[in-house]
Amino acid sequence: MNDSGIVIIGGGPVGLVAAMYLAPRFGSVTVLEKRPDPRSRLGAVGRSITVMLSTRGWRALAEVGLEGPVRSICVPIHGRCAHLTDGSSHVTPYSRDRRPIWSVERARLHRLLLDAAEATPGVRLCFDQQVREVDLDEPAVVVDGPAGRQTLTCRLVLGCDGAHSTARAALVARGAREEVRTLEMAYQEIDVPGGWLDPFTMHYWPTGDGFFGAFPLPSGHFAGSLFLRLDGPPPSYAAGGGDLFGMFTTHFPEPAAAIGDLAGQLATKSVSTITIASCDRWVWQDKLALLGDACHAMAPFMGHGMNCGFEDVRTLAECLDGTDDTESALAVYEKSRVEEAKAISALSQQHYHTMSTPPQDKAAALAKEALRERLFELFPDRFVPLYEQCAFTEESYATLLNNDLVLESLVEELLGIHGPELVSAPASTLRACVPGAADSITKES
Ligand SMILES: Cc1cc2nc3c(=O)[nH]c(=O)nc-3n(C[C@H](O)[C@H](O)[C@H](O)COP(=O)(O)OP(=O)(O)OC[C@H]3O[C@@H](n4cnc5c(N)ncnc54)[C@H](O)[C@@H]3O)c2cc1C
Incomplete structure (x- = not known):
């Protein structure tokens, strides 16, 4: 099939914001997403992490006209509170003048972005479409969907397909160097009731080698995340083995007392690993660009992965605006973003120590x-x-x-x-x- 427009691989937050930026400027944009539509019963997810939106993210959302709608589903958070084993607590405001950052359920934000992208003239969202291969010469994508395998040629491919990116694989096949690894740290999502913690603060219980975090939700409840090492001495997922509940109550007695169905949640909720990925090339001639986690999947501890991905989109749009020389525009985009992504990835890894180490430890x-x-x-x-x-x-x-x-x-x-x-x-x-x-x-x- 021939299409003179832009093909975006991946209908995650970055792909959808990219579609909304680019369609009004450059015409037809097709988003190919391998999963079913999450707004349908089939595609709905039963769990959701919360993500923090900061100034960079807000700028992009404002530029696609979504600042108000997104703000209405967010909770303002003014700081983080470390709860220490001696019963004391230590609040660090996010800013010295008490400005908040904003927390939103990722799944809710995703549904809002899907509605908005679908309503953007020129954007076509296609679900159940798994891109198997990217041909950088045409450019074209080979995609498996309900109607079988198709090859779709286009003007430009944007790889917004996350940490395990197929688009990145095409660059690697042409000599780009990638680094992909799974962190030793994994997490489990735990629902935490409200009423016992300040609802406008992120709360965490550091152990020195892992932590339990509780992120405010609009309902007043909290989305909890148990970040532990996969292996090693307690507290770790391996050491918890059959008695994760026992380990949790030993290391996190305060939240353990507040979460009613803790044993059931620990036994049934999946443990998710975290992949980090980077690549030294983000573009190919005038044919392909990578954005978001496809080129910088980072540790989640600073809360900047998606914000940085939205900044990629804005930068790419700025580079493409007002020029017909797409190859040079993509080169400028790559040059201005690679070091940025490296820096925030390093900071995110570093911030793990802030979250896991009790502030008054040493x-x-x-x-x-x-x-x-x-x-x-x-x-x-x-x-x-x-x-x-x-x-x-x-x-x-x-x-x-x-x-x-x-x-x-x-x-x-x-x-x-x-x-x-x-x-x-x-x-x-x-x-x-x-x-x-x-x-x-x-x-x-
Ligand atoms: C625990 C945790 C907490 C986080 N907290 C924050 C936070 O507070 N703030 C923040 O900014 N970021 C945070 N992040 C990071 C954030 O979630 C990611 O940076 C963001 O989701 C990246 O968006 P993306 O669209 O680039 O990739 P993804 O969200 O991974 O989306 C990629 C999409 O591409 C699709 N896809 C993949 N391969 C193909 C293919 N071959 N064909 C078609 N479709 C394909 C996938 O199905 C998916 O829908 C957090 C991450 C984690 C794990």
Whole structure:
């Protein structure tokens, strides 16, 4: 079959947002999705993770006219609360001025995006269509559907087909290098009743090597996720074996007491593994581009995989706008995104330690954390918490990662020279120790 339009492989969040961006600009867009329509009884999923939307994600949603509808199904979350084994808790606001990030059930967001994409002139959604192969020369896709096997030629293929991407495989066959691996960490989704936790905060119980997280839902209940190692000593899925319930109650007594049907949920809910994937090439001539998890499936701990995928879409649309030279536009897109994806993937992996390690675990880490806090307070424009910048700005992830490394060295250097007493030193002493402080705006205290 011939089609002069764009073919998108994958009707996940990134593929659907890409369809809504591109159809109004470039005409016909066909989305090929291997699964049944999740809005139908057959395709409905019985469980759903929640995903966090930050500024980058909102920008893309706003540009396709969906900011209001999506906001109406979200819950604002102001920070995360670590619940420690000694019964104390420790709240970290997501931003210093209490701006929230927004949590949404992934399945609900997906249904909303499907409705919106379907209503976009020029977009055609085709379900039960599994792409088996991408021919980069035509370009064309070989797809298996209810009517059998077909080859669909088109103008441009966009691979939005997730971590196990068939589109990426076509690039790898032409020499691109990919890295795909399964994290040692897996998760199980557990329904958590409301009424005992602040409903506008993400709650977590770190064990040092895993955690249980509870994410607010619009109903006031929480979507729980039990993140544990697959193997190794307790707490891990392997060590829990037949007695996951016993292990859960030992390591997470507080949520264990609140979740009524915990044993049943642990016994019946599936344990999902997490695949991370990256690729050094994202485009092929003027024929193919990868977006979203197809080129950067990352650890979920920063909550940026989808946000970053939406940013890919916006960047691609900007590169393609106003030029007939698709090959150059795709090259610019690749160049501007590969390092960004590497940086946020590294940050996501790093953030696992924040989520799994109790905040007051080690004296040295505590001193570093406390000194950072003082620097954020004293030099509000020069030093901004990394999580806050990732969530509330569109600053390059690579720049943010680099800035954070610089801050980490400064903190280590200051503690090395002045010792941990610096953490509680008067503001004037601290100001005098920080290089370049005279040129910075500081907050009087
Ligand atoms: C536990 C967890 C928590 C997360 N939390 C967050 C968060 O808070 N914030 C955030 O931004 N991100 C989060 N993420 C990441 C986010 O879910 C992903 O980044 C996002 O779903 C990627 O979207 P995508 O459309 O690129 O890929 P996918 O969602 O994987 O969609 C790909 C689609 O392609 C289809 N497909 C695959 N192969 C083919 C084929 N050969 N032919 C046709 N169709 C095909 C699939 O069926 C699927 O529908 C989280 C992930 C996990 C696991």
